[in-house]
Amino acid sequence: MPDRPPTLHDVAKHAAVSTATVSRVVNGGPVAEPTARVVRDAIRTLGYVPNPAARGLITGRSDVVGVLVPDLVGPLNAAIARGVEDVLEAHDKLATIMTDHRDEAREARRVATLVARRVDGLVLIGSHLDDAHLRDLVGDTPVVHVGAERPPGADGIPEVRIDNAAGIDAALGHLAALGHRDVAHLAGPRRDGAERRAAMHDLAPRHGLHLRAVVDTDFSEESGRAAGATLLAEGDATAVLCANDRVAAGLYAAARERGLSLPRDLSVVGFDDLPWSGYLDPPLTTVRQPGRALGRGAAARLFDPDAGGELAPVTPDLVPRGSTAPPPH
Amino acid sequence: MPDRPPTLHDVAKHAAVSTATVSRVVNGGPVAEPTARVVRDAIRTLGYVPNPAARGLITGRSDVVGVLVPDLVGPLNAAIARGVEDVLEAHDKLATIMTDHRDEAREARRVATLVARRVDGLVLIGSHLDDAHLRDLVGDTPVVHVGAERPPGADGIPEVRIDNAAGIDAALGHLAALGHRDVAHLAGPRRDGAERRAAMHDLAPRHGLHLRAVVDTDFSEESGRAAGATLLAEGDATAVLCANDRVAAGLYAAARERGLSLPRDLSVVGFDDLPWSGYLDPPLTTVRQPGRALGRGAAARLFDPDAGGELAPVTPDLVPRGSTAPPPH
DNA sequence: CGACAGTTTGTAAACGCTTGCAGTCGTCCC
DNA sequence: GGGACGACTGCAAGCGTTTACAAACTGTCG
Structure with missing residues (x-):
């Protein structure tokens, strides 16, 4: 290993050309093929690697x-x-x-x-x-x-978000396919909560589903338990779509307290797919936040010159697990 | 916001000193207090922030x-x-x-x-x-x-590793405290496996434990199930210490097949604390890899000038959960 | 055969910063 | 009172690149 990594100068000297030429070879500038070959050889034998810091100083x-x-x-x-x-x-x-x-x-x-x-x-x-x-x-x-x-x-x-409506849509489709007709929603606060709630109202009818009840939560497990208890007391929905997985976990607790068996007596769908959601009993069917796609979208946005504002939302996907089943009866 | 971020030159001009002086102020060189004050003010009003790339070019x-x-x-x-x-x-x-x-x-x-x-x-x-x-x-x-x-x-x-023996020691101590006398080990391959196995042999006696059996696995869940079945057939240990959590999950399966109830009939301890280990049924008592400490150790090592070789291993800690209990009988 | 366009290359000035060296003072000591 | 010494400060030479600009060719065309 060289004590000091080779620089553009070293390569230039070795190839008997100017540093400008070497730089051009490295960055694909106009340079005659014979010269380029010599330079490339020099680069290879010296093991030259450009120093990005220096380049950055100039290019910004x-x-x-x-x-x-x-x-x-x-x-x-x-x-x-x-x-x-x-x-x-x-x-x-x-x-x-x-x-x-x-x-x-x-x-x-x-x-x-x-x-x-x-x-x-x-x-x-x-x-x-x-x-x-x-x-x-x-x-x-x-x-x-x-x-x-x-x-x-x-x-x-600009901001990248998920398409909450699409997530709700997927969940509703899943429930409808299982044969449910009466669903309820444990709603959440803020923007995501509002969007999911609105989607429930909008989309349930399109799947032939009747939205029987909506109870608010603050996205916490405890509020999910409380709201779940309220919801179950009415008892006319066979499936509940929760604003997020935490709330779903709360609903599990409420259902247990009421002596219900999941998913036999009630189907539950979450939203987010938290790390532990698959380990609940029963494993929670939920709408997964498509993290990688979100990240891709965000980074792509960084390079795209087109102007600010909202980005096309990213579509989440449904993860069917054990908490959903055909309705009882 | 300035179109172009201010440079050392801008500050120097603003403060009517040389760039060298500004540089010295920034990096704590020798500079008289009155001058320093002026420069600091200039830096503040201009919102100057040094460009690390340029510094890096020089300092390397x-x-x-x-x-x-x-x-x-x-x-x-x-x-x-x-x-x-x-x-x-x-x-x-x-x-x-x-x-x-x-x-x-x-x-x-x-x-x-x-x-x-x-x-x-x-x-x-x-x-x-x-x-x-x-x-x-x-x-x-x-x-x-x-x-x-x-x-x-x-x-x-250099390499940072965990102290496998310390982990085994903690697990054994836990089991001994619960009243176990007869333990077994589902061993793993390679270096970690070997160290854990050696620790079992060395340390079990010191806790007054009798190591009744050791069966090999390849760290996979399936091999854990197979090895577990072998082990349970002998049936003279009240607790099994597994080479890792995956193997422990395999052992759960083997125990279930045999109709055993955990932890009533058998205590199980894992190693690693994987994300799902706490969600097994029963939640797995395991030895947690101390990730943050490992990372700290590694980074510290980078700056420490003292020579190569092994680093002081990092001590893992036991996470007691539901898979361990006093022995039956 | 000279001008002209094109192509290829070198020169040198940045980029924003650090740092060795030398200069300028004001003090201290004998 | 003069030299030595310190404490500050500025000058200028880098650090490893990129990139206008110009120089040196090669042909080409009229």
Whole structure:
């Protein structure tokens, strides 16, 4: 191994040409074939590898994009990161992943670090930062949000989201196919909750389903248990579509308390596909957040010049497991 | 936002000093307080942020370390990455995480990419590369392995591993405390398997436990089922310590087939704490791989100048769950 | 045969920063 | 009072690239 990695100069000297020529060979500039051959040989024998830092100094691009992930424990965020990496790899760029931005200040600091490093773009997953602050931090570095719960009208920074309606649609189709006619919904708050609820109202009829009841939750398991108890007391739905998996877990508890057996007496569908959803008893049929596709979409957005606003939402898919079955009777 | 981020020159002009002085202020060189104040003000009003690429060109350091992770799906690798990040953050460095190096060629390419970027160090998790090839790729970039299954004697590149004996010791202590006297072991292959098996032989007596049987597996669930069936046929142990969680899951199956109820008839302990281990029925008591500590150890190693070889192994901890209970009778 | 377009190559000036060296002061000591 | 010494500061030379710009050819065409 060379003590000091070879530089453009070394190659130039070795090939008896100017550094400009070597640079052109490396970056595909106009250079006569014989010369190019000599240079390529020199590069090979010296084991020359361009130093991206120097190039970046001039071009202004670092070929790195920063990814901020709240955590990597669940498969969803990991999958998103993975999707981002997919497209970065295709563009010969690198991802710098930072995790665990617990609070806004911490996250802001990290964004600043990344911007200082002149990243070519930023993918923010589940960000806390409001648009104004963010804009201020990043200057004109391209940014994309993934799955941040932001107000619907927040403009400026593009965002990749899933198509909640499509997810609900898939779940309803599944239930209809099993023979259900009467469904209920444990709804959630904020934007995702609202969209899912709206989709229930819109789409249930199209599957020939009757939406018998909607009870609110705050997305937590406990609220799911409480809302589930309320729902089950009415007892005229054979299937419940939950706003997320946590709520579904709460509904499991409520059903157990009532002495119901799942999925014999009641079918349950979740939303998100959390890591443990497949290990519930019975394993939860749920709508999976398509993490990798989300990540791909976000990264693609970074390179696409076309203007801001919303991106085409990504379609989630249904994961049929043991919590759904034909209705009783 | 400025069209072009301010440079050292801009600050120097604004503060009426030379760029050298500004640089010294930024990096804590010797500069008189009044001057420093003026410069600091200029930096603040201009919003100057040093460009690490330029610095790196000169100093040779990029303040980035590369982390190669096979995947981010399980909590273990994510935790390792997190641990690495912990210590990097303390050193004002950044982690560049690349995932999914499925095969050796792909991994080699990624290592090369990272080295070309002049990373300050490399943390390789579960690497496929053999030492010679790796050495060749990285030149004198510091490298640390985490949890690679390499031959025990492989020298040169430091490696962080867990203390398998300590893990076994904790598990045995747990079983002894519950009142068990007769234990068995479903052993695994390779280095980890061998160490765990050796620890069983060494340590069981010290806990007053009698190691009644050892059956081999290949770390797979199916081999665990088969080996488990063999083991249960003998039936003189009240607790089985499995080489890993997969094997333990196999043993669950074997026990079920035999009509045994866990943990009433048999206590089972796993090793690794896979994502689903807590969702088995009963939830598996297991020895958890301390991912974050592993990551911390690895990263710390990167900065420590002290010489190669093995690192102090990291102690795993026991996660008591539902698969262990006092022995029957 | 000279001008002209094209092609290929080299020259040199950036890019934003660090750092060895040398200069400029003001002090201290004998 | 003069030299030595320190403490600051500026000058300028890099670091490894890219990239206008210009130079040097090769043919081509009139």
